[in-house]
Amino acid sequence: MPFLFSISGYHNAGKTTLALSLYEILKNRGYKIAVVKSSKEKDIFTDIPEKDTWLYRKKGVPLVGFFQENLFTLYLNPENFDLSSFKDWYVYFQSLFWNFNIVILEGFKNFDIVQKIWVVKEKDEDLKRIKSEIRNLLGFVVKDDLERWESLYPEEKFFLFKDYETLANFIEELIRKYEPRVLLKINNKKIPMKSFVEDALIYPLLGFIKVLKEVPDKIEEIEIKIKLNKKLDKEEI
Template sequence: MPCFLALSGYSGSGKTTIGSFLVKRLTEEGYKVGVVKSCKEKEIFTDIPNKDTWIYRENGASGVVLFQEKIITLYLDPQKNNLTSFKDWYSYFLSVFWGYDLVLFEGFKNVDILPKLWVLKDKEEDLNLVKKELKNLLGFVVKEDIEWWKNKFPEETFFSIEQEEELLSFLKDFIEQKREKVILKVNGKKVPLKDFVADILAYPLLGFVKALKGVPEEIQEIEVKIKNIS
């Protein structure tokens, strides 16, 4: 099961440059990484008019897959698949990237559920405004003068683009911490779980809990205790 992390920031801040470096290095070290990039353009075709895949979509197919030897392209209609909010997309991305270690989201600054690293464009940027408007911020990435930022905002976590290894180490720790999402104890003793067993325990329970009234939309932790009273 993957963990999700967003690289957010204003246009031209360097999100793609940083993201590409992280993907390359993590992949070289054996991690499986996926990427989801947001785009505001609505009129640009991602499919070619009058080609077979385009014709199928125009005739009402909710999803079309173009299967080639070296790449598979999925064309999906969000409305026809009831993917109308990021909450719906969240579950979908989990299923698509199920066997991955990390999914890196570029953009998505307004999606509260995603933990984020904010890429600062320059010193003129209003960091206080960013902190006010965004939720789930893990830290900030700066291009230069990291000590200036640290002195001005000592309560925040900063990473320098020039100190690539420090940022990479942080991300690897982030992935490892997220991996153990299910802890099972029997009579107070921890039982080791393989990934697929943890998933079998977690996801049916998570789906059941989300359907209950009064449960917050963003679930950080679920604790269940069962006592044998027989």
């Protein structure tokens, strides 16, 4: 299950520049990273009216994928999700990108359930108002005058915009703290587990797998899917 966090801020604050820099650093540290950008555009489509993907979407297919030689485009229909709490989006992102370590969301300032880094655009930006409007803020990224910002808001965490390594270290600490090691889905429903249950699944399974032929010496990730021949009640398990 990936760690999701958002880089939020006003238009032209530098969100994309920051996201790209963090992507390069964290990728070089071995993380698999996906990026999802939000947009307010309503009239611009990436597929052409009356063509195949457009027809599928018009028919109401909730998820349409389009494979090309060097590109895969995914279209989601927001009508199939409860956007009032954004919980459906959160669960969907985790399921869709479960084999990634990190999903960087650019924008999504109203996506309350996701933790955010706010990129400060102006020197006189009212951070108290932002704090009152934006939920789940981890801290602020400022372009300069770091000490001034820290003195004005001593209770907040600040990062300097071009000190990408420090912010990447902060995100890496969060990943290590929150990232679960096992994804368990039963009938397409994600089942939460405590760490001792994860251990009970991981270590016996590793013991069986390591004696199999053609298993690499270094095991980084295991994917198993089991389909039962009949439906089992809890009493039968």
